[in-house]
Amino acid sequence: MRTWIALLRAVNVGGTGKLPMAELKAFCEELGFAKVRTYIASGNVLFESPKSELAIKTALERRLEQYAGKPVGVLVRTAAEMVAVAKANPFPGSAPNRVLAIFLDEAPAAEALQNLKHQKDERLALGAREIYVHYGEGMADSKLVIPAARAGTARNMNTVAKLATLAAEPG
Numbered sequence: 001m002r003t004w005i006a007l008l009r010a011v012n013v014g015g016t017g018k019l020p021m022a023e024l025k026a027f028c029e030e031l032g033f034a035k036v037r038t039y040i041a042s043g044n045v046l047f048e049s050p051k052s053e054l055a056i057k058t059a060l061e062r063r064l065e066q067y068a069g070k071p072v073g074v075l076v077r078t079a080a081e082m083v084a085v086a087k088a089n090p091f092p093g094s095a096p097n098r099v100l101a102i103f104l105d106e107a108p109a110a111e112a113l114q115n116l117k118h119q120k121d122e123r124l125a126l127g128a129r130e131i132y133v134h135y136g137e138g139m140a141d142s143k144l145v146i147p148a149a150r151a152g153t154a155r156n157m158n159t160v161a162k163l164a165t166l167a168a169e170p171g
Contacts, residue, residue, distance in 0.1 A: 008153065019067070020041075091123065099156065124146070
């Protein structure tokens with residue numbers, strides 16, 4: 001079986017999008033995933049499954065919509081893909097908490113960075129199925145809008161590295 005990492009969009013510990021990680025783990029187990037583990041309360045779940053990426057994404061999105069009463073986006077990566085995202089960080093000398101990988105379902109278009117709005121000191125780069133963003137002075141005051149990333153979900157490089165490490169460990 002292959003190790004997978006599912007990243008949920010718009011999930012947090014409070015307010016809108018609240019989803020207790022124990023419930024997310026239970027949903028994954030109901031769907032037949034094995035060795036299910038969550039990481040921090042922001043919608044990160046690791047598990048094993050023989051299913052395809054599309055089958056996993058579809059099953060999780062359906063189950064989460066039943067729970068939330070509205071669509072919840074899910075982005076899925078293999079353990080190897082998560083390691084590759086960490087290694088491909090185009091801003092390796094920058095503080096990892098100021099560099100995000102925005103995960104997408106497909107490769108971003110070559111022109112994905114042409115329609116940015118409110119860019120200040122942020123630097124951006126395209127990845128395989130990600131858009132990397134370095135927030136020079138931090139994210140708190142940034143007003144950056146990336147239209148091509150609308151359906152994606154972001155994780156900072158600390159989280160990406162931890163997920164890659166966890167995925168390599170036995171469940």
